[in-house]
Amino acid sequence: MENTITIPLWGFIVLLIFAAVMVLDRLLMPSLRWVLQKRVKKVMDEVSSRLHIEIRPFQLTRRQGLIDQLVFDDQVIEAVKIFAAENDMPMAIAQEKAKSYASEIVPSFNAYIYFRFGYWLARKAARLI
Numbered sequence: 001m002e003n004t005i006t007i008p009l010w011g012f013i014v015l016l017i018f019a020a021v022m023v024l025d026r027l028l029m030p031s032l033r034w035v036l037q038k039r040v041k042k043v044m045d046e047v048s049s050r051l052h053i054e055i056r057p058f059q060l061t062r063r064q065g066l067i068d069q070l071v072f073d074d075q076v077i078e079a080v081k082i083f084a085a086e087n088d089m090p091m092a093i094a095q096e097k098a099k100s101y102a103s104e105i106v107p108s109f110n111a112y113i114y115f116r117f118g119y120w121l122a123r124k125a126a127r128l129i
Helices: 009-051 063-071 074-086 091-105 111-128
Strands: none
Touching: 063 091, 074 091
């Protein structure tokens, strides 16, 4: 007696697409991210030298990293504990509230896009004038 499992063609196609996305996510995206980071650094160095401006390190840090730094800061954690105790709420809810506030105040600045697109736009406008 033969034990075989069959799936419909559409199910097989969905599995193939899912597998392809996972391969992209786990194998190709880290290397692509590394290549893009090298290009971003090159553009930032070029912009800094041409325009004589300083791009601060926090402007190059990922937004989620800045939010995490803020939420897990010792002073913020202490304030969250005090807030949770004063309002008689679980620490997890107070922590989520702090995270939502941090998301509001951390800027979503992408220096690469800002300077690459901004430089291109400014050059086109200057040539147009």
